[in-house]
Amino acid sequence: MSQKETFLGSVIDRLEEGVIALLFAAMTLVTFTQVVARYGFNSGAVWALELTTYLFAWMVLFGISYGVKKNAHLGVDAVVNLFGKKGQRTLGMIAVIASMVYAAILFYGGYEYVAKLFKIGIEAEDLPIPRWVPMVILPVGMALLFFRFSQVAWRILTGLQDGLVLGNEAADAMKEYLDRVAEEGAEERRKKQDPTGSV
Template sequence: MNIKKFIERLEEGCISALLVAMTLLVFVEVVLRFGFGVGVMWIGELTLTVSAWFVLFGMSYGLKIGAHIGVDALVRLLPRTGRRICTAIAVLICLAYCGLIMYGGWVYVGKLHMIGLEMEDLPLPKWSVTSILLVGFGLMALRLLHLLWDVIRGTADGFSHTDEVKESLQLADKENIAPDRPSPKLNAALAEGA
């Protein structure tokens, strides 16, 4: 297994584990609070921490699967070389942003480590929890570097995102909803409302 596959599997495993943990924590808190009238003080803080880790792990995974929103109507009008140049510029800007956040995160985590603060409700050092800034943005930077390499090699000419317009048209076609041929379901719903 190469390094890329290992990172992808580690990322997917962490995201899955964090989602399960977050769901279980919220479920337990709801059952305890509304079922038994008691709550566990540290569950709220742990849930917030797990959800932050989930989001910061998930942002690079979102880039991998094309789940981030992108407005590329203008870029699509450009020839392939123009799209590649625009993508390279966008990737470099995103890498600069990742670098700034990682630098700030490094300084912040270092100060937290030096001061020795703990979480409010959990006996964990705060620096260990906030270190996800470095991990999450590091993974994002790796993903962006991979995309930049693909753009340089000519195997990619843009970010991959879901094409909402295309998907909507396909769904409308599937449901047979089109201006020139309305679906029976739509006609029935319109007739009911009138």
């Protein structure tokens, strides 16, 4: 990958992480203030639920592409593991191409929907903003998802990755446990070698 592509990926990585954190913080703040307002002062903002819903939708759609970046999406790889490296790469490319087609179709549909909302000019139900503004995340989120899958496709094609890497919580937990056991064993051996505790 060229330095320009790496720089672009790095910028998008940081932007994605920052936006997700900001959305989560905003959603938490709005929800918390609503709880305090309703239970403490018997009042609340009518628009808060709609805003929280939009913030959550934005967070989910940013999170989908972020999950691809972090290999956090769960999947069943029992069939894929039956194949060798070449077969895994082929199946990985098929899965990535299918995912890119899916993202492209949803991007197109999202773009058309947002364009119609923009043309019609209707407002959101409770927020005093045009409805297309919160809905713009549909094409943006799908464009990010397409970008992330194109990165995966590039890594498979260049041999940096064997297939579509999926999150494996059981394997991750087992590795973490074994690392901890090995660390504790090394610490015990050090203590046996130096019983005074002076290292």
